[in-house]
Amino acid sequence: MEQSAHILVVDDHRDIRELLSKYLSKNGFRVSDADGGVKMRQMLKTAAIDLIVLDVMMPGEDGLTLCRYVRENENIPVILLTALGEETDRIIGLEIGADDYLTKPFNPRELLARIKSVLRRSQSMPREAEKPNEPEVLTFDDWTLYVHQRELVSPDGVTVPLSAADYRLLVTFLKRPTMVLSRDQLLDLTSGRTAQIFDRSIDNQVSRLRKKIEEDPKNPRMIKTVRGGGYVFTAKVTGKVEDATFDDVDEENDI
Amino acid sequence: MEQSAHILVVDDHRDIRELLSKYLSKNGFRVSDADGGVKMRQMLKTAAIDLIVLDVMMPGEDGLTLCRYVRENENIPVILLTALGEETDRIIGLEIGADDYLTKPFNPRELLARIKSVLRRSQSMPREAEKPNEPEVLTFDDWTLYVHQRELVSPDGVTVPLSAADYRLLVTFLKRPTMVLSRDQLLDLTSGRTAQIFDRSIDNQVSRLRKKIEEDPKNPRMIKTVRGGGYVFTAKVTGKVEDATFDDVDEENDI
DNA sequence: CTCAGATTGATACAAACGGTTACAATTTCC
DNA sequence: GGAAATTGTAACCGTTTGTATCAATCTGAG
Structure with missing residues (x-):
């Protein structure tokens, strides 16, 4: 029954957005992108996003803030991209509720593998695990x-x-x-x-x-x-x- | 009468999760995995898990905490994986109510044997010994x-x-x-x-x-x-x- | 104002899906 | 051991939903 998953790439650098979009599309995903928190929220409102790939380092609202936002308001898995290979970032990321993380620079193939893994996991769960704070x-x-x-x-x-x-x-x-x-x-x-x-x-x-x-x-x-x-x-x-x-x-x- | 048992592997390292999942599947078990407490709880809610293989060393909620949680809220046997070969860990683990434990590094075959042993034991007991804290x-x-x-x-x-x-x-x-x-x-x-x-x-x-x-x-x-x-x-x-x-x-x- | 092209609404139809019944295999209970 | 109840499988049928088609409506150029 499965349709290809819809992935949202959030990064302030256009070149990275385009690179990832192209790569992921070529691998059978439907891809949208956003250059920051505002656009991200708009996309979440107007599209059925299955997974978010989120850069940590961004001007304005940073990735961790947005990740927390997603965790609190949606029920969508997040993969964090971090420039530092630091353990602290990893721990913070996982505590905040990211489903996986990747340190830059990374091999696109690696990202692909993580995405598939996270999707497999999240799909083995009830898809409608209710967004928090939804009116009844x-x-x-x-x-x-x-x-x-x-x-x-x-x-x-x-x-x-x-x-x-x-x-x-x-x-x-x-x-x-x-x-x-x-x-x-x-x-x-x-x-x-x-x-x-x-x-x-x-x-x-x-x-x-x-x-x-x-x-x-x-x-x-x-x-x-x-x-x-x-x-x-x-x-x-x-x-x-x-x-x-x-x-x-x-x-x-x-x- | 038995259908193959459903095993949940809980570990923060993807490679270990995947390794174990693959190995256990190949040996006839149905396997799911979780990378931490949050996912573990979700899985327990949406699948009929027969046994949990649980890593002790994890960021966030550690294995002992989760083990205690399982003991208090479910009626599912737990096998702990510990990195230290320390006696203290073993004692704590068994006190907390783990059904068995294994020190890393271990031979997958060894884990398999323990799993079978624990399952045999737990199945010879009343299978539905009611989860603790369940409403009546x-x-x-x-x-x-x-x-x-x-x-x-x-x-x-x-x-x-x-x-x-x-x-x-x-x-x-x-x-x-x-x-x-x-x-x-x-x-x-x-x-x-x-x-x-x-x-x-x-x-x-x-x-x-x-x-x-x-x-x-x-x-x-x-x-x-x-x-x-x-x-x-x-x-x-x-x-x-x-x-x-x-x-x-x-x-x-x-x- | 008129007409052509595009856009939308409505209907018909077929394939997929789910509800139900019947029945057979199995278990349970005297 | 046999009757009754339970539970999985198969078959039939009604509903749902996407696609095709045609009619109605809108838009804009002339």
């Missing part, structure tokens, strides 16, 4: 989506059955309201796939979802089409983080 | 499962008979609510088996369990299907240990 209930217009229960309740209080694809698409939209998402982005975010030429599956999926949640699917009010751009979810979305059930107690603070 | 009563929706008694009571107060497979599957779900579990994972967690191609036994088991606990088995509310992914248990689960409320297994602070 999302409301929009007068609709309510119970995220964990995968249950959508209409303004009338009726539960509307959602297929797996409906659900994924809806969640994708709800997490990014007012953001115009291209078909490519939507495909990546919902299924982790890359669009074929003439790929219309997203159009179709949108059409199906509209039939379920739009009052008048011919004149959609929530999922608007942006001609030449993609789709936007325009309704106001509010999220609630409910009481934690025992499964997400990652706390070790006293209560 | 689990409630979900308005259902109650008395874990030790293997008794499930419906919202109406009626006791619903569960077969062994029903029980194992239900407990598997109750311990991992909101977590999407693949058929492979479910098969491993419930029966310790590896899926054959076209293995539909889990589908069937889920279907049978749904008939017993879902109000409308055709529109399941608790055990949801994730197309292409597996199944999720979506109801909120609370657990009780005797009379204290149940905190999940992530704690390592004294209470």
Whole structure:
């Protein structure tokens, strides 16, 4: 069932970004890059990233800071690139939660091996190990989506059955309201796939979802089409983080 | 009756992990690995591990700490790998509850022998000697499962008979609510088996369990299907240990 | 304003996937 | 030892979802 993994390379040097992108693409991965924290966060929001390759030495927010950020806000494995071969860096990196690290200069083949190894590991785990701090209930217009229960309740209080694809698409939209998402982005975010030429599956999926949640699917009010751009979810979305059930107690603070 | 045992190798050095994994696989075991405590805990949560091979010297949480954790929270035999040939380590290790230990460098064949010996020993004991600190009563929706008694009571107060497979599957779900579990994972967690191609036994088991606990088995509310992914248990689960409320297994602070 | 090309929506269809039933093999329990 | 229950396998069928196709709509050039 596996699609090629989507890797995000974060480094402030363009030459390194391009080198790595080229090399990894050639080896069958889908690759995006970012020149710093801002771009990285943006990418995380608009693409389904499977693994991040992150340079430690960067102006502005450094790699360790970003690594910690990823650890706290996403559930994506990180491989750190460090210029110093120092043990301290390694230890800090692993403590902060990097999944592996590599000291520069390194052989691209080595990086490739590490990436494959980390992916193998992370895929043997439940892919949806829940991002930390995710809301469990999302409301929009007068609709309510119970995220964990995968249950959508209409303004009338009726539960509307959602297929797996409906659900994924809806969640994708709800997490990014007012953001115009291209078909490519939507495909990546919902299924982790890359669009074929003439790929219309997203159009179709949108059409199906509209039939379920739009009052008048011919004149959609929530999922608007942006001609030449993609789709936007325009309704106001509010999220609630409910009481934690025992499964997400990652706390070790006293209560 | 035995399926091959599932062994978890915990070591911070990749080369050692890979070496051991390869060697043990070649000798008929199913093997997973972890590079530290975090990954180890994740693996314990998502796979049915029969034995842990644990390196003592590791950055972050060291092997002895992890060994104690396993002893307190799981019922899985541990073999410690120690770099020092010191008597103290051995004593500490055995005091902490390791089932055996090996000093590095060691011959893989030696490890193999110890593993087989420990497994033989642990299997001659009651296999399900219950994890320490496990809740005895689990409630979900308005259902109650008395874990030790293997008794499930419906919202109406009626006791619903569960077969062994029903029980194992239900407990598997109750311990991992909101977590999407693949058929492979479910098969491993419930029966310790590896899926054959076209293995539909889990589908069937889920279907049978749904008939017993879902109000409308055709529109399941608790055990949801994730197309292409597996199944999720979506109801909120609370657990009780005797009379204290149940905190999940992530704690390592004294209470 | 009109028309051609491009873009999007809707429908039809096929392949893949999952639910269910029946049945056989196995175990459990009198 | 035999009946009943359990559990894996196979088969059938409904649903889901991607692709193809055609109609509707939009855009911009003339």
